[in-house]
Amino acid sequence: MNLLEVKNITVKFGGLTAVSDFSLSLKKGEIVGLIGPNGAGKTTAFNAITGIYKPTSGGINFGGKDITRMQPDKITKLGIARTFQNIRLFSNLSVLENVLVAHHLRLKSSFAAAMLRLPGYLREERAMRKEAEELLGGLALSRFMDEKAGSLPYGQQRRLEIARALATHPKILLLDEPAAGMNPKESHELMEFIEEIRDKFDLSIFMIEHHMQVVMGICERILVLDHGVTIAEGSPEDIQGNQKVIEAYLGVETDA
Amino acid sequence: MKSTAKILLSIAAILLFFVFLYWAQKNLDPYKVRILNLCAINIILTLSLNLTNGFTGLFSLGTAGFMAVGAYVSALLTMPYDIKTMNFFMVPINPVLAELHAPFIAALILAGIVSTVVGFLIGAPVLKLKGDYLAIATLGFGEIISVVFTNTQTITNGALGLKGIPQYTILYWSWGTAVIVIIGLMMLLNSSYGRAFKAIREDETAAQAMGINLFYHKLLSFSISAFIAGIGGALLGNLISTIDPTMFRFSLTYQILLMVVLGGMGSITGSVISASIMTVIMELLRAVESPMNLGFISLPGIPGMRMVVFSALLIAVALFMRRGIMGEKEFSWDMLFGKGAGRRESA
Amino acid sequence: MTFELFLQHFINGISLGSLYALIAIGYTMVYGIVRLINFAHGDIIMLAAYFVFFGVGLFHMPWWLAALFSIVLTALVGMGIEKAAYKPLRDAPRISILISAIGVSFFLENFGIVVFGGRPQAFYSPEVFQRVIKLGNVSIISLGIIIPIIAITLLLGLVYVVNNTRTGMAMRACSKDIDTAKLMGIDVDRIISLTFGLGSALAAVGGIMWGLKYPQLHPLIGIMPGLKCFIAAVVGGIGNIPGAMLGGFILGLGEILLVAFLPGLSGYRDAFAFVILILILLFRPTGILGEKVAEKV
Numbered sequence: 059m060n061l062l063e064v065k066n067i068t069v070k071f072g073g074l075t076a077v078s079d080f081s082l083s084l085k086k087g088e089i090v091g092l093i094g095p096n097g098a099g100k101t102t103a104f105n106a107i108t109g110i111y112k113p114t115s116g117g118i119n120f121g122g123k124d125i126t127r128m129q130p131d132k133i134t135k136l137g138i139a140r141t142f143q144n145i146r147l148f149s150n151l152s153v154l155e156n157v158l159v160a161h162h163l164r165l166k167s168s169f170a171a172a173m174l175r176l177p178g179y180l181r182e183e184r185a186m187r188k189e190a191e192e193l194l195g196g197l198a199l200s201r202f203m204d205e206k207a208g209s210l211p212y213g214q215q216r217r218l219e220i221a222r223a224l225a226t227h228p229k230i231l232l233l234d235e236p237a238a239g240m241n242p243k244e245s246h247e248l249m250e251f252i253e254e255i256r257d258k259f260d261l262s263i264f265m266i267e268h269h270m271q272v273v274m275g276i277c278e279r280i281l282v283l284d285h286g287v288t289i290a291e292g293s294p295e296d297i298q299g300n301q302k303v304i305e306a307y308l309g310v311e312t313d314a
Numbered sequence: 315m316k317s318t319a320k321i322l323l324s325i326a327a328i329l330l331f332f333v334f335l336y337w338a339q340k341n342l343d344p345y346k347v348r349i350l351n352l353c354a355i356n357i358i359l360t361l362s363l364n365l366t367n368g369f370t371g372l373f374s375l376g377t378a379g380f381m382a383v384g385a386y387v388s389a390l391l392t393m394p395y396d397i398k399t400m401n402f403f404m405v406p407i408n409p410v411l412a413e414l415h416a417p418f419i420a421a422l423i424l425a426g427i428v429s430t431v432v433g434f435l436i437g438a439p440v441l442k443l444k445g446d447y448l449a450i451a452t453l454g455f456g457e458i459i460s461v462v463f464t465n466t467q468t469i470t471n472g473a474l475g476l477k478g479i480p481q482y483t484i485l486y487w488s489w490g491t492a493v494i495v496i497i498g499l500m501m502l503l504n505s506s507y508g509r510a511f512k513a514i515r516e517d518e519t520a521a522q523a524m525g526i527n528l529f530y531h532k533l534l535s536f537s538i539s540a541f542i543a544g545i546g547g548a549l550l551g552n553l554i555s556t557i558d559p560t561m562f563r564f565s566l567t568y569q570i571l572l573m574v575v576l577g578g579m580g581s582i583t584g585s586v587i588s589a590s591i592m593t594v595i596m597e598l599l600r601a602v603e604s605p606m607n608l609g610f611i612s613l614p615g616i617p618g619m620r621m622v623v624f625s626a627l628l629i630a631v632a633l634f635m636r637r638g639i640m641g642e643k644e645f646s647w648d649m650l651f652g653k654g655a656g657r658r659e660s661a
Numbered sequence: 662m663t664f665e666l667f668l669q670h671f672i673n674g675i676s677l678g679s680l681y682a683l684i685a686i687g688y689t690m691v692y693g694i695v696r697l698i699n700f701a702h703g704d705i706i707m708l709a710a711y712f713v714f715f716g717v718g719l720f721h722m723p724w725w726l727a728a729l730f731s732i733v734l735t736a737l738v739g740m741g742i743e744k745a746a747y748k749p750l751r752d753a754p755r756i757s758i759l760i761s762a763i764g765v766s767f768f769l770e771n772f773g774i775v776v777f778g779g780r781p782q783a784f785y786s787p788e789v790f791q792r793v794i795k796l797g798n799v800s801i802i803s804l805g806i807i808i809p810i811i812a813i814t815l816l817l818g819l820v821y822v823v824n825n826t827r828t829g830m831a832m833r834a835c836s837k838d839i840d841t842a843k844l845m846g847i848d849v850d851r852i853i854s855l856t857f858g859l860g861s862a863l864a865a866v867g868g869i870m871w872g873l874k875y876p877q878l879h880p881l882i883g884i885m886p887g888l889k890c891f892i893a894a895v896v897g898g899i900g901n902i903p904g905a906m907l908g909g910f911i912l913g914l915g916e917i918l919l920v921a922f923l924p925g926l927s928g929y930r931d932a933f934a935f936v937i938l939i940l941i942l943l944f945r946p947t948g949i950l951g952e953k954v955a956e957k958v
């Protein structure tokens with residue numbers, strides 16, 4: 059059974075159709091890529107899945123639940139986490155705090171219990187700290203733990219954003235251009251990293267990416283958007299040979 | 315320094331301070347005691363506004379309105395029957411209200427609770443939206459409270475206000491409350507909920523994407539802030555003993571706003587410092603408003619000049635000192651003993 | 662209520678509404694371009710009225726000259742405020758510029774109290790505005806008709822300027838996307854300055870007519886109209902000029918008719934606008950004519 063089932067969603071802003079008739083099915087453990095020229099509606103599709111935009115029509119089903127038009131925080135709670143194209147960390151909070159914030163959604167203690175430091179809360183706080191520290195350690199971010207997130211080098215910020223998303227305990231991770239601004243060596247490392255976290259955290263991954271090397275390297279399936287319309291879907295080999303894609307996308311993007 | 319040592323140091327400092335208050339309450343003249351009381355009340359109010367504006371990123375301007383609610387609730391609960399009926403000579407008081415009476419502690423807590431309820435009713439519709447609408451809506455709310463209180467004569471005595479409110483606010487009450495609010499907020503803001511508030515301030519969209527229920531947490535922050543402001547208003551009413559609806563208007567909120575901005579939006583200790591300093595400065599500035607004789611020349615007093623200085627200061631801080639005294643940092647013992655720059659809260 | 666009485670209230674509401682519309686324009690234009698609630702806009706109204714007051718009282722100007730003088734001076738003050746208190750903060754966090762705006766507003770009010778005095782003053786109103794006009798059984802003061810005529814003429818003029826001149830086009834470009842406008846070679850600083858000037862000049866006209874309608878001057882008279890006109894701008898759809906006019910008329914008419922039909926609520930007259938604000942924010946946060954803008958994520 060598919061973990062995520064996006065059925066024919068359309069997102070309109072006033073008269074403008076940003077995404078039309080977009081469908082996607084994601085199985086457990088899959089890595090699927092979404093590519094397309096700038097302004098093709100990739101991030102809009104992401105925003106519709108994560109609840110930031112409400113689709114004008116169509117439906118989204120996640121693990122048997124209808125999540126169409128659900129609030130973003132509810133969707134995250136159910137198990138879909140994301141990163142942002144233009145990194146959105148809590149810049150003035152420390153690296154550790156950034157990850158701890160992502161644990162808040164599972165907190166059972168009330169604010170009064172938290173304020174009064176009741177034993178139940180302290181237990182939860184200790185557990186989330188331990189887990190957060192382990193997570194940061196696993197992602198080689200331990201030494202930055204007490205730094206302000208905004209002061210981290212670019213590459214580490216991207217990594218931290220993924221760490222923060224992982225801390226919400228997602229079943230599906232949506233990555234919006236994780237390799238943006240990376241050199242070939244860094245993007246190679248990123249590919250290994252993505253596969254590693256997929257296995258370690260038992261994830262399905264849906265990612266937007268411009269770096270063809272990355273997309274073709276790790277995605278099992280690829281969708282191509284152009285002007286909001288899905289013009290192709292298939293394995294990396296299919297996409298590379300698809301005439302429509304070459305015209306719409308590869309012909310335009312010289313750095314591919 | 316070890317954290318247990320810091321906690322002990324903090325407790326010692328607080329105890330020492332209360333010894334000072336004990337001495338001050340007995341030995342200082344009433345004027346100085348009043349200023350000390352005002353310091354504490356302003357600290358409470360500044361922290362209330364800083365919780366929303368500085369820590370949660372909600373630009374609220376409703377402080378004066380919540381203070382009004384708190385002040386009236388506490389006044390009506392603590393005034394004796396005779397004084398109440400004497401006050402309401404134009405339109406008689408609602409008979410139920412006339413009979414109501416409660417000890418000061420209960421009056422303070424109820425002032426906070428009623429203010430919270432009002433805050434909830436205002437916040438629920440407005441907090442769903444992003445942006446600066448909150449500023450206008452809460453400012454409007456503050457102005458409207460004053461309109462409403464002028465019109466509800468059987469409850470508030472209208473424009474005549476209330477006179478002869480028992481002066482229960484002594485240093486132990488005002489500073490006791492201030493210390494509780496300071497410690498309570500520090501504990502709240504260092505908890506997971508505090509991190510959620512700060513995350514909302516930093517980036518609402520990202521916070522929501524991390525599973526934080528924006529509406530719930532904004533409303534929580536806003537309501538706690540209203541609670542604290544209500545208690546602050548109650549303490550003020552029971553200090554100055556006379557209140558009327560026009561007291562609680564925008565000008566009061568702006569004064570508190572200056573203290574928040576000056577201390578640093580997002581710094582508790584900054585608020586404590588700036589509220590104390592500004593309270594004293596405001597008193598010193600009274601000199602400008604009364605005639606002065608400098609020996610060779612005598613200057614006439616300029617009524618209202620204090621507020622001109624005050625508002626000029628607000629612009630200056632916004633323009634040249636955007637982060638205020640403390641920024642988002644906190645004063646800590648480490649800072650005092652020179653062990654590294656101010657790190658996270660520790661007091 | 663007789664028809665005549667209703668008509669009287671209606672004209673009164675239109676006249677108040679057109680004042681709100683004039684003032685709301687300034688809010689909406691500034692918000693449209695720099696995304697700032699110009700808190701000081703309400704106090705600009707107060708300044709304009711005082712300028713006329715002093716022009717006539719102190720400098721013995723003829724009434725019309727004092728009004729003209731006040732409009733120019735108020736526009737300059739509006740531009741000066743932008744230069745001094747907002748421009749340096751254009752790249753700062755939104756909250757800093759908001760605080761600065763609050764500071765300016767608070768400053769003008771207190772400055773007014775110190776310089777103009779806290780006691781209310783009577784505003785001079787020329788005889789021509791006080792004539793009683795009879796339309797059948799309805800008698801109205803000429804001012805009640807003159808206000809809407811002037812206001813509507815100015816509003817139409819403004820719409821023409823915004824839609825048909827190069828400057829107007831530049832203003833529209835800036836409110837769509839200020840960075841792109843800059844890249845297209847538009848002198849953004851000049852346009853912002855002009856917007857403040859134009860908005861303040863219209864508010865000045867509003868303020869002077871406000872003084873004629875409610876001839877009691879006080880340094881704090883600008884606050885309530887200021888807040889209400891901002892609400893008018895929100896009701897119509899902030900950033901939208903026809904919206905601000907529509908919002909102004911809705912608020913003005915609503916307020917007058919509320920008091921006329923439910924005299925028991927007249928004490929709550931000032932609260933009316935805020936009830937409308939809460940309702941509009943709940944049910945149509947983009948305002949009546951506002952477009953839905955998707956936040957860029």
